[in-house]
Amino acid sequence: MSDYSPKPEHKFTFGLWTVGNRGADPFGSATREHKTPAELVYLLGEVGAYGVNFHDNDLIPIDATPAEAESIKKAFRKALDDTGLVVPMATTNLFSDPVFKDGAFTSNDPQVRAYALQKTMQAMDLGVEFGAKTYVFWGGREGTETDSSKSTVTAIQRSREAMNFLCEYALHQKYDLKFALEAKPNEPRGDIYNPTTGHMLAFITSLDHPEMVGVNPEVAHEQMSGLNFMHSVAQAWEAGKLFHIDLNDQYPGRYDQDLRFGSRDLKAAFFLVKFLEDVGYSGSRHFDAHAYRTEDFNGVKDFARGCMRTYLILKEKAARFNADPEIQAILAEINAPDETLTPLFGKFSAEKAAALQAAAFDRTAIASRGLQYERLDQLTIEVLTGVR
Numbered sequence: 001m002s003d004y005s006p007k008p009e010h011k012f013t014f015g016l017w018t019v020g021n022r023g024a025d026p027f028g029s030a031t032r033e034h035k036t037p038a039e040l041v042y043l044l045g046e047v048g049a050y051g052v053n054f055h056d057n058d059l060i061p062i063d064a065t066p067a068e069a070e071s072i073k074k075a076f077r078k079a080l081d082d083t084g085l086v087v088p089m090a091t092t093n094l095f096s097d098p099v100f101k102d103g104a105f106t107s108n109d110p111q112v113r114a115y116a117l118q119k120t121m122q123a124m125d126l127g128v129e130f131g132a133k134t135y136v137f138w139g140g141r142e143g144t145e146t147d148s149s150k151s152t153v154t155a156i157q158r159s160r161e162a163m164n165f166l167c168e169y170a171l172h173q174k175y176d177l178k179f180a181l182e183a184k185p186n187e188p189r190g191d192i193y194n195p196t197t198g199h200m201l202a203f204i205t206s207l208d209h210p211e212m213v214g215v216n217p218e219v220a221h222e223q224m225s226g227l228n229f230m231h232s233v234a235q236a237w238e239a240g241k242l243f244h245i246d247l248n249d250q251y252p253g254r255y256d257q258d259l260r261f262g263s264r265d266l267k268a269a270f271f272l273v274k275f276l277e278d279v280g281y282s283g284s285r286h287f288d289a290h291a292y293r294t295e296d297f298n299g300v301k302d303f304a305r306g307c308m309r310t311y312l313i314l315k316e317k318a319a320r321f322n323a324d325p326e327i328q329a330i331l332a333e334i335n336a337p338d339e340t341l342t343p344l345f346g347k348f349s350a351e352k353a354a355a356l357q358a359a360a361f362d363r364t365a366i367a368s369r370g371l372q373y374e375r376l377d378q379l380t381i382e383v384l385t386g387v388r
Helices: 037-047 066-083 110-129 152-172 197-204 219-223 229-238 266-279 297-323 325-334 350-358 363-367 373-385
Strands: 012-015 051-055 089-091 134-138 178-182 213-215 285-287
Touching (some): 012 297, 037 051, 037 297, 089 110, 197 213, 219 229, 229 266, 266 297, 266 373, 297 373, 325 373
Parallel strands (some): 012 051, 051 089, 134 178
C-alpha cells in the first residue's frame, strides 16, 4: 500500500477559519468550542499540514486592543515556530461586520469604501509580517439583492479603483505580494459581482498592474452554478493567472457547502488533481472546507487528514492513468496528427488560407469515426475504483 502521508513538498494548507469552524449554521448555534489561532496551528501541525492561512480577524479580533493583538501574535508566532508551519497566504474579512452589509469596495457609502481600504492595508501589513506571499480578495458582500440599489458599471469602476490603489500600496511598501481574486456567484449576497473565474480574468486585464493580479478559483464556488471547475482552473493556468487555489467539494445548485475535498464528486476531483500534477502547479493546495457540524475536534482532525489523503490518493491514480497502456493508446489514436494538414494550422498566411479553401473533406467518413470516449471514461472509472 502506498504512503499517503502529507509531506512539506505537497504544500497542503488550511485556513484558521476552516479547522476553526465551530459548526454553526443559519439554523443552529455552534457545536464546537472556540480555539485560539495558536491552538489551531498546533492542531494542523499534528495532522501534518504544511501551512496555515488567515483573514485578518481570524487572527486578531476586529475590536482587539493593541496589547491584545500583540499577545495573540506572540502566541501565534510561537506556534508556527514550534510546528514548522508557514503562512503562504492571507486575506481580509470584508463581509462579517455589519459595516459591510452593502459591500466594501463597492458600497454606496464613501466612508465604508474608505474604511475597507484602510482595513485591507492593515491586513496586508499583518499578512506580510507573517510571511505571506499571496493575498486573496473575496468580495463576499460585493453585490446586490436588488439592482435598483446601485449601478453595476459604477460598482465595477469602484472595484477597479480599489484594486489599483492596493496594488500601488503594495509597491510603495515594497511588499513581495501577488493578489489573487476569488469568484463566487451568490451567497451571502443575492448576486455577487464578477461571479466566475472567467469574469475575474477579464476584469484583471482592465487593471493598472495586471501582472500583479491573478485568481484563486474555488471548487465549490464554480460548482454552485453548475460549472466544470477544472476547466476554470485550466483557463487560469493557460493565462498565467493561477496564483492560488481553494480545494473542497460541493453539490451543484446548493448553498456553499465547503465539503471535504473529493467527498462528493470523485471523478471531478480526480481530473482536477491530474491537471494540477500534469502541468506542474507549484503553489499551495489550500483546503477551504470544514468538518461536518456533527464532529468534535477529533472529527476536525479526521476531516483535515481526509482532505490531504484524498488528494494524494488521486495523485497516485493520476500517475496510474498516465501510465496505463490501453488508455494512452486510445489517447494517442484520437489525437493522432494528419501530416497532410499539419502545415495548414498555426499562424495565418494567405497560402494556408488558399490551401484550406481548396481542400476536400469527406464529412461522412469523418463523422462515422468512433472516438472511444465511452471506453476511455470506463477505464477512468476502473482506475479510480482500483480494478486496474
